[in-house]
Structure formats: structure tokens, C-alpha cells
Amino acid sequence: MSELMNVSSSPHVRSKDSTSRIMLDVIIALLPATGVGIYNFGFKAFLIIAVTIASSVGFEYLSCVLMKKKPTTRDLSAVLTGLLLALNLSPDVPLWLPIIGAAFGIIIVKQVFGGLGQNFMNPALGARCFLLLSFTGQMTSFTYDSVTGATPLAVIKAGESADLTKMFIGTIPGxxxxxxxxxxxxGAAYLLTKRIISPRIPFMYIGVFTVLIAIYALATGVADPLYFVGEELCGGGLMLGAFFMATDYVTSPITPNGKLIFGAMLAILTFLFRMFGSSAEGVSYAIIICNLFVPLIERFTVPTSFGKGAVKYE
Amino acid sequence: MGLLTFKGGIHPFEGKEMSMDKQVVELWPTGEMVYPLSQHIGAPAKPLVKKGDRVLRGQKIAEAGGFISAHIHSSCSGTVKAIETRRTSGGNMVMSIVVDNDGQFETVDFSQNLKPLDTLYTDDVREMIKEAGIVGMGGAGFPTNVKYSPKNENDIDHIIVNGAECEPYLTSDYRRMVEEPDKLIAGLTIAVNLFPKAKGIIAIEDNKPEAIRILREKIGKSDKLSVNVMKTKYPQGGERSIIYANTGRTLNSSMLPADVGCIVSNVDTIIAIYEAVCEGKPLMERIVTVTGDAIANPINLKVPIGTNCNELIKAAGGFLGDIPPKIIAGGPMMGRNMVSLDVPTVKGLSAILCLSEDVVSASETTNCIRCGKCVEVCPSRLMPAELATIGEHHDTDKFKKLDGMECVECGCCSYVCPAKRHLAQTIASTRKQILAMGKK
Incomplete structure (x- = not known):
């Protein structure tokens, strides 16, 4: 047996986790919300979701081929981006709109910067904000039960009150x-129990936001402060943003303390946008702005290595 | 009660049930025996024999080549066939003494090395440990007499026996603890008595309840010795992790355990100390676990050092099927891939692990998705993903600034990485480059 064997460096075993498995888990976690969306808004919503996912995957494949890279469509990240973008669209948008969004998200935000892991901004949110600025009319028209109406947050912003139970269950425009x-x-519970996401970002985000809103409610003398806080928590994209988009690995800090700071910053920005901005919404902009701060946050939150500053024992 | 532990770490598939309940079997080799002169950290040993000499089992055939070095003893009787370079399990060619084993195992009289225990001074004990050629048997191979000779004896207050055996598949330490608890306790008592203020701790992971029960029972009530139960988690048995778990003290790469009052030794090492001091026996055999899903009959063997690894495989019933793609000297997390089985058993070989699947070659590296799992599991609390990227760019200054030199190469980061990046490998090779540059 003079033949030498092939070798590799330790460790010689690997966990079963893989990028595509993680993406699949996030997609699974989004299924309840997707189901409710389709149930609420009908076949149109299903069509939008299908078109967005298909075009995202298509653009991902196309950019890889054009850039002479191995297609990365099998890691499911483009499917996830497509699904997230679709969930962030009004059920009223014309079907060409998600295709433009997918092109922007996948090609401009993600692939041009080097593909998965290299994008500095969440592709789905980048695309949503791009569409929001370019096609404001289509993006902010919401029909529910064939009635075009304002979203609960816009209702509240106008000084009225919305039905909290409906907001929790989801039978509202949006x-x-x-x-x-x-x-x-x-879905969030699924991700947390499978430890796909760390609770640091969403809990910090929602926690700080709740505190800020409560202070605001008390300071401005809202009629029923508790109800107001509940409406702000259930309304808009807060839950979707906090659990599914702020926790996007690529565009959030990898350091444990950085995650906390990131969550707190999101809360402050969302609060400011919602309470003092011109729109009732703020989650999307808060997240993409904080995405840009991630390198800076990481620089200041490098974990202290084990034994740093340890002293000799006497 | 919360179990003793450290922050970070992973829970890989343990695989210990394959060999855990297999009683240690003695292996008497029939083929030629090879004794590499470097089985330890430090200077290679210098041969004391030449070609054609007859040697006995237990005879010193090479002596320490410096302060940090160790003697080497023959584990068989026979004739020195050659002193030449031979391949070792890591693939290196190392100057070795080759002995033609006559199968008689004619042994030197160990009783001549013995002195009554109560007449021994601490320095006599250290001398006996040195004479026996004992080195750390967990793998690193640091000469034990040097480890047990710190600057000030009064500074040492904990001797920790590493019974964690946190590497998956390995059961050699477990079998030692279960089968020879008296030797372990006596060996630890000898070690503890070298230091006026020291206490002995046998630290065991909670997946070995039998070992914990037996040792607790045997120790009974004692001021000096105790058994600590630790959480089963890799790398609980890492030197820094085990010191932290048992004493709460932290140390970094610029320090030795003695700097925080601790000495950590492997179970086999402590038993070797017992045999050296109480039986006069030099270190010439060790327990090796031969296991893995590609092995017909996983087994724990007491093997004379120098035995060809093919004989170990044979004793375990050989392979199931062809030669498996993955044969590892040691555990799956930090063990080294063997390039050939035609290599000798050395003092630091705890296991031969044969896996029928090469998961590392089968997996393809993709982009980092910055999931941060590596940061969560790193016992040194580093940012492996970042360090590996910096390492790929050869930015040694930034690597040092982010404390890359604190890496203990445990491999947790590579294990968890969903993108299957070779994080530990890249970081380890960058560390080696930096260390090599520092030596110039």
C-alpha cells in the first residue's frame, strides 16, 4: 500500500446546515403569511407572488450567465427575495411592476455587488423602496373586499382609530x-425555535419601538394609549420587517452586540418616520438605512476575545 | 444545578456508542516496530542504540535532545534494524528507530527503577516522570516533567485531569477512567503532591455518568481530590475551556495554564505518571480507539507504541468494504487525516477513526451569507468569517488586530458554516504564517 491517501484539513465532519436549507426554512416560515395574503386578496395576490418569484429567479439566472458565473439559483435565495418582495407589494399592482422590482432587486442591489452575501442592502426592500419612489400611485393603492381604502396606520395617522382584532388577524387593507x-x-416562532434567526434583532427592535410609542402616546395624550400601542405594533410592516427582513443575515451585523444596536436603531428610525414623517409607514426605509450602517456598527462591536486582558494569577 | 461549561461550542454527532462499552483489549504486535524520534513538542530525541543492537522491552533507546524533549523506550524486544526516516501519520518523514520485533517481549526489570514512595522528594518524582519519557498524551505531546516544573511550586493550585473527551467517537479516556480508576486516582495524588497548595480535579462531561459514578465512589470524601461534572459540548476539553469551566479563570494565547495556577493533563498521561512512579514502567503503550462506521468491529486497544497502524485496523476486524475515504488520526474535529496506514502508533495517537463518507470533499464552498453562526460558536469569541476573509487577503496586521492569534483551531466555525467555507483551515494557516514570520 504505497499509494498515499487523499487528505484534508480538520475538522472532518460538518453540520447538516446549508445555505439552501436556511433559505428554505425562511420560505416555510413565510407560508402562513403568504396563505393569509392569498386568502384575503384572492387570485390576484397569488399571481403577483408567482410572477415576482419567477422573475427574481429568472433575473438571478440571467445575471449569473451574463457574468459567466455558476448559476446560484439553487441556493433558493432568489426565491426568497421574490417572495419577500411580493409580500411587500399591494395586491393592486399591475403585473409588470413586480418584474421591474425583481430586476432592480436582483440585478442592481444583489448581483452587481457580487451576488449572495455581498449585497449591502436587502434586495427585496431595496426593490420595494425603488418601486415606492418610482410608482408611488400603484404602490400605495390598497383594495380590500373590493373597497379601496386607507391602511389602518394611515387611518390612525389621520387621528382616528382602527379595529385591533382585525389588524391582528389580518383582515385589513395593506x-x-x-x-x-x-x-x-x-412564522417567527418557527424561525426562532429552529434557531435560524437570533432573537436579538427582532426583540430589540420591537421592544424599543414599544417603549418609544408608549412614551409618545402618554406624552401626546392619546385617548387609549394601550390600544394605540397595539395598533402601531400590528399595523404596517413592523412584524414582517422585524422578523423576516431586519434579520436578513447579509445585511445585518454578525456581532452579538451589533445586532442589539441594529435593532435599537431600527426602532428609533421607525418611530421617527411613523410619528413625525409624512407617511404612516417607516419600516422599509428604516431597515435599508440601517443596512448601510452595518459595517460601521460591526467595527465598533467586535467581540472581546476570550482571555483578553487576562492577568497572571498570584 | 447548572453544569460547568464555557461560552460557545457545538454539539456534533457523538458516535461514542460504537466503542464506549468495549473493554480494552491488549494488542501484541507481530510486525516491525517503528519509533519516531519526534513524538513530542521540542527537540527530537537522540538515539542511544545503533543498527544491529539487541533491545529489550522497556529499554531506553533514545534520550531527550534538549530541555524540551523526551526519552523514547522500546516497547518490544528485538534487534535494531535501521535508523532512518519513516513516514508518520501526519505525512511527515521523521527520523525513526526501526526494531525487528522478535515477538518475545523480553522485558527489563522495572523494579530497579522503584523507590519507596515515602522516601521520594518532589524532584525525584519529576526525574522519574522524565526518565519514563512521559509527554502529554492528548495529542500535543508537551513533555510532562517540564509541565510539572513551573517557576514557583506554590503558584499551582489546580491540577485538572481532562476527562472531558469532547472529541466525537473517542472512548479511550473513558475506558481508562472506568477500568483503571485506582491508577488514575493514585497518579493524580502523586501529581497533586508535587505542589504544596494544589487540589486535583477530574473533570468529566455529563455523557459519561458511569465514569463519574465510579470515580466519585472511589475518591469518597477528600480535601484534595474531586470530580467535576461538565456539560457535554465540544470543545469542553480544550485547555482554555476546561480551565474556565472549572475555575472561572481565563487565559489567552500569550499565557500558559500555570500562569493562572493550573496544570491540565490527559487521563492517559496521569496513568503514565502512576506507572512510572509506582511500577517503574516507562511510557511504552497507550489506549487507542479504533472506530468509525467503516470499521467492522470498533474496539479500544492497549497498543505498544511503535506498532504499525495496519495491525490496529486488523485487530478491529478490518474495514467494512474497501479502504474508507477518510482515515483520521485522532477525533473528527481536530484529528489529522492520515496519508497512509503504514505508519507507527505514537505517544499522542488517541484514535484511528475510519469514516465511509468524506463529507468535506463532497461539500462545495459558496459565498459567506454572514449568518454569524461562526461568531456564536467560537469559544475564543472571535469573528471567524471575518478572519478567514482577512487571511485570504494576507492582511496579517488586521488579522492580528482582530485577535486572530487567539484561535485555538478547534474547528467549530468550519463545522457550523452553512456555506461550507474552510474557515478553521484558512485561519490556522494564516496563524502559522504569522508565527513563522515572527521566528525570523
């Missing part, structure tokens, strides 16, 4: 995936 806090929380 984007396809954001309306049902309950469905989103089920």
Missing part, C-alpha cells in the same frame, strides 16, 4: 404579506 400579525408571528 400589502399582501404584512397584514396578518398572527400569521407572521407563527
Amino acid at each position: 400589502t399582501i404579506g404584512e397584514t396578518s400579525a398572527a400569521a407572521l408571528l407563527i
